[in-house]
Amino acid sequence: MTTLTLYTNPMSRGRIARWMLEELGQPYETVLLDYGSTMKAPEYLAINPMGKVPALRHDDRVVTECAAICTYLADMFPQAGLMPSDRAAFYRWMFFGAGPFEAAVVNKALGVTVPDDKRGMVGYGSFDDVIRTLRGHLAGSPYLVGTSFSAADVYLGAQIGWGMHFGSIPKEPEFVAYAERIMGRPAAIRARAIDEELAGRK
Known part of the structure; x- marks a missing residue:
């Protein structure tokens, strides 16, 4: 057991x-x-x-x-059923959340401003780059990996929900619609x- x-x-x-x-x-x-x-x-x-x-x-x-x-x-x-067959997309978005997304959001919340000439050092470029990338992806996909909910949606989706709740990320229409899809799940x-x-x- x-x-x-x-x-x-x-x-x-x-x-x-x-x-x-x-x-x-x-x-x-x-x-x-x-x-x-x-x-x-x-x-x-x-x-x-x-x-x-x-x-x-x-x-x-x-x-x-x-x-x-x-x-x-x-x-x-x-x-x-939370590990999709498209492992490449799964790993991409799971670790986008663990790396660029979390770092960019936390730095912004802490008031950390990365100089333009140092953006290559932080791994996420800029907060706007991160938000634009994620928004563009969710504009064309109901979930992070295709049409099925996965563990990537648990991890990064929770961060998106919290970010909007606490005002650390903008309430873009794509983020709002996505959060509504996943936050109403029974689990x-x-x-x-x-x-x-x-x-x-x-």
Whole structure:
């Protein structure tokens, strides 16, 4: 009997990993950690030396980083249908989210301005380049990889939803329509309800 354990905090990127687990339809356990205390305790640092969440334990294997967790679960549980056959497109957009998109959005939120002559150093060029690229792709595709929902939509889709909610990315029509398509999925609704209830207890 396989065992899945999610180490998380309801106010963290762990919400993405929970959504992915809910999409799988597999039983899993949750270990809640607090910032600055149990997240930095020796017991958890043995699982993730970075002292941050989420982390996933699958039997005797540990995976950290949201993009890696989503990709790993899609690969290990193919019956969920979250790993598309077009692996090239899947990896492209999954790691576009983990690299250029997240870096550009976080830097913008922090007020980091990259000089024009240094754009080649940051890996994403400019925030506008990233937004234009993603907007153009979603204008011609209902999901990140063709016509089927995948783990890439869990990972990057969650970031798009949060970005619009917190004002860190513009509410472009393509992003709004895309978020409406994916955020209404039963697994997404269940995951949000679980984390919102847990957040209310803290």
